[in-house]
Amino acid sequence: MMSRLAKKSPSLCTDQPLDNTDICNKLYLLRHLLTSCFGPRGRLKQVHNNIGGRVVTTSTSSVLLSAVSSSQPFINLIKISILNHVSRFSDCGLFAAILCLSIIERAKQSGLRGSVVIKVNKYLLDLCTCYLQQEDCGVRVKLDFCSSQNLIKLARSSISSKPACVLTEQETLHISRLAVQAFLLTVPCNSPGTTVTLGKTVIVSVEGHSVLSSSVFPGLLVDMPDVFHLNNMEYLHSNPLRMVLFSASLAGDLSELGDGRIEMHPGVDTDSQILDQLLELGKQVVKDEVKLFVCQKVIHPVLQQYLRSRGIIVIERLGITLMEPLTQLTGAQPVATLHTTIPPQAYGKVRDLTIRQFGSKTMLHLQPPGESAICTMILSHRNETMLSELKVVCQKTEHVLRFTLREPSALLGGGCTETHLAAYVRHKSMKEATEALSSLGCSQTDYLLGIEGFCRSLESVATALEHDDGKSLLDLTHAHHWTLPADVMKEHMEHNLGPCGCGLVESIPDKKWTYLHTKYPQISPAPLARDTAVQPRVLDSFTAKVNALQVAVETANLALDVRYVIHDMN
């Protein structure tokens, strides 16, 4: 035990971590890494280990940040904070990370004392969140559940923001529609009471096929790898069938015993005794007229044969992830032991068993006996890399869509929310400067510097959307975000500017623009007249973005507040 004898190395203490060049360089590197991934034109990262493990190509914050680990606890603090947001809200992880790191960097550049920046940031964050909740907020769009158009747009923005999926326009639309369809299927139609329990979408991925062959089915699809036994399926339609679900292993082994030693007489044949027990179980199931027998784990082949010979469909190795959806779908209670008789209330019901074929996968489609909010999404893509990214994106989209039930709003995408919000904060904070100064207790210069840092950080999230050297612009009426391609001069701008980032504002000749990150006259961003003819093209999740904004500012404030980093070196 050499390690016990080794001398304990002293802990490493870093004073004022933000003054440390190494930490600053790493923060800068992390910001660049994440900024380069942002948005539909973001760059991808190939994540792998140094011993030739699988390569993951991605630009998704959840995958990236969980792969990245730093020797600096300070970096990990920020990383964990963002990952925590992503685990709860799925979306806007990169937004939060870029904003947080920008705020830290700009606070550092401004030379302001940490405590001042923290106070100003808090104040400005409140301004932002209040404004976003307001009825007349210029960047919030009410979602209308009478039409699926806005939902599809929201899904589309979420899906198209990840280029590693490599989807064509048509494919993006197809997946967006499926995501919305799946979401709608998970909303129960008539549940009594005020609390609604949402169902679940199970995603099954099938590699090597066209994206357009992806589809959504109500109910559950489970793998039927054993192709030998699919002949007696014809009569299993329409009538609800009784089914049983086991969570215990029925492999016939002694796995339940756990560790420890057992001494056994050689004459004892445990295998055949357990098998007898299993067959008893089989007899009961046959007597109780069960037609579908499902087990989370392995079923002994002899039991399988017995059940099949009596016309029962057997599914083994269901896996832990499908257990909950299946209990929801069928109303069955998983049986956890094979040593007692199965209580009658443990049985569930299914309707309409059909065999479906997806590429090389044969699946059994189970429909609920009545109303149920479980659905299955079959996702196909041409290779594993793109398919795994697509799966992550679809899960994220499902989450985003679910938030719309709690808060039926969305924010304008394409960087417009950020530029608009920055313009609003600049305007509003100046209007209320006197009150703010007295409550914050700082000088006007500090206040102005703080505002500038905050607003520029917001704007730099909008500029982060551009990766091909295009210039970011801001119009001086609505403060929406525009992008000018790299090779176009400002003089020819009018011909080369499309609509703004979110697609709500069209380019008109007498409009005034300014480059982002330059000084521009203060404007009160005018809300757009709600013209129903023009609809935004890009929408972001309201709930996720508002929370991301809070997480970003609070994490930045926490980071700015850190005085010492004590690193245990053992």
Added chain:
Amino acid sequence: MPGSTIINHRQHVGLQKLSALAGISHSSLGPNKKYKFIQDDASGDSTLVCSCFRIFESLELTCAVGQLVHETIQAHQKVYHTGSGCMLFLAGAWSHAALECLQRGISVAQIILAMSEGMDICLDVCKKSSVSTEGLGVEQPESCTKTSARLGLQMSKKPIGDASQTSCHLQETKTNGHKTLNGSVQRKIKLSRHSYEAKSENVSTILQPHQPKHPDIAHIAEGLSHGCVDAMNLVVEASRIQTKNNQHDVSCSTFDVNKVTSCVLLGLSEEHSCVTPGCIVTLSAEQASVAHHLKEQHLKVALINGDLSDSYRHLGFNRPTGVQRVTAPSDLSSSSKEEEWIEKVVTLLLKLEVNLILISGLASEKLILRCCRYGILVVEKVMASVLKAFATATGAVPVTYATQLSKHCVGIEVTVAIWGDLSSHERRPSTTVNISTGGNSDLVTVILTSCVHGKLQALEDQFWACAYRLHHALRDKAILPGAGLTEMLCIHHLQEQAERTVRHYRERNGDSAQQTKAGTTANPCSGVVLHLMADGLIDYISTVLVNTGGISKVGARTAVSQQLRDYKEGVGFAAKFSQLFLEGEQDGSAASISMKSSEAPAVKIYDNLSVKQEAWRKALDVVFLVLQADAEIITGIDQKTDGAQGNLMLL
């Protein structure tokens, strides 16, 4: 403390790597495949490989791009079994094109946009130039020749469309002339190579009543052989046997790739390769003597899914770890426990009158010997698909344990015939027997023979590539004109579109007063990108031409560009061009020398529709993934040791 490292790729190393990796594919394109040796420096082992897929399998690349390519090739191979070489080549060629674009200052977003547009054009060309397999290759009287050729023109508008509507469109197609690109050119080459006139208006109005015709498998297969004539002949033979066995519909020729198995035999020359109905297996001497006793009898068969031994347990069965047997001195030893099991199994088998056991896994040595004594033939390592075929044909039910066997699990009406005795050819005595099920299953075995051990794998791969090419053609119900014709059409369309874009852009910029919405303007760089994409395809065709033989790279390029020029002037792709492929092929392969006689009809070359489309798309997918990746993140780096490298940044 593990950290992460980021390598920043400013120079687009990924694209360069992809381009370099694709170099591997060059020699495996075209009808004349060249073998490669892959040698392991550490162990001194070497393998002989012939296909891209096998090369990547043996190389074990660890770099990110290498892995991505390997993963894509595997995914493609798993479904299509052919076309990986084409995919890799184009991935390389188009990554080269992307690199060139970047050097010219075109942004990543613009490249992706334009290349996607280019892919749409190419896929559209494929769709339009595809030829229905229905009635293809059926000889028709000369008067109908031109009609059918024009018919192809019609299909260009309505791919694989309803041919019964053709008559009303015929007038229109006459005037269409060469504006529509399609497979009809290819068909003319086939049907009337010498009498072909481009501007012929002599369209016969005699239309045959159009009935759905069954595809002429032999003809399609010949066109899809791509130089592997021998392998394809075996496929055709397999299809012929399956068709004969298919009692439901004798007129319809079929091919079910799932009912084909392959069996490789070392020690016979390659001419001995053949196809036989049933399932061919190799047996040891003891088993062979049992087989001799069983021949010409109606046998009862048992199917075992797993191993046949005392100690075998089904998948997912966990052996208890902490169990200790308390043994008394008088107890039986473990070997006699096996004896007991064998006794039980043999008694059961005899009771059920089983003569033949097919096992997907292995059987215990002792049991095989005991079974031999009782005249029961045990065959190991039988493929799952074969077990399934026997299950359906004989009514047997596959079981995991022999003890599960009961009367209704046993199948009947199986026969065993001695197929060949190789004991004189080789040191190891081995006999091959044919196990068949009295004609009601389509199971067919292809026996591939070679004297060179290293070649067996390649021969098997080639056979399966051919089998799947036919399979996909029949499933797609359409094929593409091959010999580079489809690619030529794609090049033509890409270049045309490129010129259109440039023209459009120039016009728009000349007229500056004109107000256009920026969102709708054509990408000004897309012309360049499309041109470079077309160059990738030109490179592909010329490489195939070079590999076909008898022509240099420069010569090949000249021939291709000459053809493209001619085509633009309305001459059409001459038969001469596709003959370039054929002549080379004939030089290379002695088997097809008879084709050279001028009296013989020219061989048609076809490509698979879905395979080509998927290979192209996957190639572009890889390029896009690599093009958009700007950094590598390596996790689990020990910062103390690896931190010194220059291009690494530590987090």
